[in-house]
Amino acid sequence: MKCNYCGAVLADGDICPNCGADVAIYRKIARVSNAYYNRGLEKAKVRDLTGACESLKTALALDKRNIPGRNLLGLVYLELGVVVEALSQWVISKNIQPENNLAGEYIEAVRSDDAHFNEITEAIKKYNLSLKYVQNGNRDMAMIQLKKITAQNPGLIQAQLLISLLYLAKKDYIRAKRHLSVILKIDHNNTLALSYMEEVQSMVRERKGGREKKEKTVERPLNGNDVIIPRGGYRTPSNGAASVVNVLVGAAIGAVLIWALIVPAKVRGVKANFNSDIQNYSEQLSDSNAQINSLQSQLDAVTKERDAYQNSSSQTAGGSAKALNSLVAAASASLNNNNLETAENLADIEDISVLTSDQAKNLYNKLSPVMTGQVSAIADKAKSLSAANNYAQAAVEFARAFRCDTTQADYVYNAAKAYEQASDTANAKKYYQIIVNDFKSSTYIEEADKYVSGH
Amino acid sequence: MINFEDEIKKFQRSLEIEETEDEIYNSDAPDLTELISRLVEDNDKRTAADRKRRS
Numbered sequence: 001m002k003c004n005y006c007g008a009v010l011a012d013g014d015i016c017p018n019c020g021a022d023v024a025i026y027r028k029i030a031r032v033s034n035a036y037y038n039r040g041l042e043k044a045k046v047r048d049l050t051g052a053c054e055s056l057k058t059a060l061a062l063d064k065r066n067i068p069g070r071n072l073l074g075l076v077y078l079e080l081g082v083v084v085e086a087l088s089q090w091v092i093s094k095n096i097q098p099e100n101n102l103a104g105e106y107i108e109a110v111r112s113d114d115a116h117f118n119e120i121t122e123a124i125k126k127y128n129l130s131l132k133y134v135q136n137g138n139r140d141m142a143m144i145q146l147k148k149i150t151a152q153n154p155g156l157i158q159a160q161l162l163i164s165l166l167y168l169a170k171k172d173y174i175r176a177k178r179h180l181s182v183i184l185k186i187d188h189n190n191t192l193a194l195s196y197m198e199e200v201q202s203m204v205r206e207r208k209g210g211r212e213k214k215e216k217t218v219e220r221p222l223n224g225n226d227v228i229i230p231r232g233g234y235r236t237p238s239n240g241a242a243s244v245v246n247v248l249v250g251a252a253i254g255a256v257l258i259w260a261l262i263v264p265a266k267v268r269g270v271k272a273n274f275n276s277d278i279q280n281y282s283e284q285l286s287d288s289n290a291q292i293n294s295l296q297s298q299l300d301a302v303t304k305e306r307d308a309y310q311n312s313s314s315q316t317a318g319g320s321a322k323a324l325n326s327l328v329a330a331a332s333a334s335l336n337n338n339n340l341e342t343a344e345n346l347a348d349i350e351d352i353s354v355l356t357s358d359q360a361k362n363l364y365n366k367l368s369p370v371m372t373g374q375v376s377a378i379a380d381k382a383k384s385l386s387a388a389n390n391y392a393q394a395a396v397e398f399a400r401a402f403r404c405d406t407t408q409a410d411y412v413y414n415a416a417k418a419y420e421q422a423s424d425t426a427n428a429k430k431y432y433q434i435i436v437n438d439f440k441s442s443t444y445i446e447e448a449d450k451y452v453s454g455h
Numbered sequence: 456m457i458n459f460e461d462e463i464k465k466f467q468r469s470l471e472i473e474e475t476e477d478e479i480y481n482s483d484a485p486d487l488t489e490l491i492s493r494l495v496e497d498n499d500k501r502t503a504a505d506r507k508r509r510s
Contacts, residue, residue, distance in 0.1 A: 004488050025495070029488050064486040084470035088478045121472045128468045135463065158469055165466075169459045192465065199457045 001030060004065070033063035040069065044076055049187035052076050067097050074106060079186065081156035083110065083120050123153040130162060139166055154182050157190065164196050173200045173207075320354040327360055330367050342367060343374030347400035371404040378404060379411060386414070391422035399431070409435060409442040416448070429455050 001010045004026045008018030016023050040055035056073040059066050074089035087110065090103035110117060126149050133142035146163040149156060160183045167176035177200045183193040330345035346367055355361050382397030395418030402411035416431030428451065435448035470478055485493070 004492065022495075025491050026488050029491065060486065062487045064488075082469055084472055084475050084478060087472075087475055088470075088482060091475070091479050092482060124469045124471055128471065131466055131468055134466075158466065162466060165457075165459065165462055168457060196457065 037069035048189040
């Protein structure tokens, strides 16, 4: 025992050998405190944790230096699931007596199991939240939280008590009893749990009493006013013929049932298969048709391309031969010094690009200057033909004149007009189109435009 | 018969781990030994003061 003033170890006497203080009263108080500690220890051993807690608190109220009492109170708190209170007691204990103190080991043991420690602290937070829910009238939310807490931490007595109370309020006595039993296993004399258990048992007794009463009412003995209905006198025939008839009737019913139940199902199955086959064939057929259509369109496109190619090649070949003939004729006329005929033949070559060889192109270029000098002669010839109502030939000559001098809108207009009068719509349209494209500012544009859009 | 509203008042929120420090500081209430010591000290002081006054 240590002096409460200086902390020196006390001898048998009532005076501290170190500071000389009177420790007689302290001795008595410490003895009483120790007695309460012993009582608390006894209660803790028999799992009367609530009782132990009360005794140990009294022991500490008398002497807060009662280290074993404080350490045991911490353990009791831990068992009741209130970790913070337990840690607090051990920290104070360790502060009062830093050496040779079990509190250090307890603190270390709790803190070393991080996962469990975190789980407990989380459970405490959730319990507080649940309590808040209940206080705000949100019992369902509280119930959800408490179910989780009690499943994960059955040792959290406060949570067990709260959920028991909620079940009691819901009149779910079986569940309330289950939770109360858990509490009473941990803390045999938990006052609140015992009072709730008493309530549960009385309510269960009440219910049972009510049920028994009901049963008794149903099974009351017969009295003179009750009417007894006799059992029916029907007896099943027991001879062999009846059995055979029954078997036959049963077989007939069986057959009818098979016909009514199995056959339609079978027919439905066959029909379904048949429909599915038809659907498959239809799909295949439509695929094939699509393929055929696609191939046909490809064939048409290729045929068209071929025809166009053949057409263009024949036209090119024809055009080329005609141009060469005209060139040869122009050359021949030039050798005979007939400039008009030379110019007319050269003007017959509508497209110089059809002259494929370089020699032909060179020859054309050598002879072409003659054309400029002969334009007016060709135009005069055309006019005289037109005056003689020979519109077809006049159109040819005006076209030649235009090819000799492509800057003259008069020639192209006259060519178009002559073709129109000669009822050669295609050529008339061709020359009117030239006016529309290349002579937009000429006086003929309106007439040309009208003709082109009208034909 | 248990009254829910009365019963719920008995429930107190549990201390959370963040509150441990406060709990330790606030639990430094004097025990009986300290109270008696203070009483004895007060009594001694009063006796000494009386003696001084008489002398």
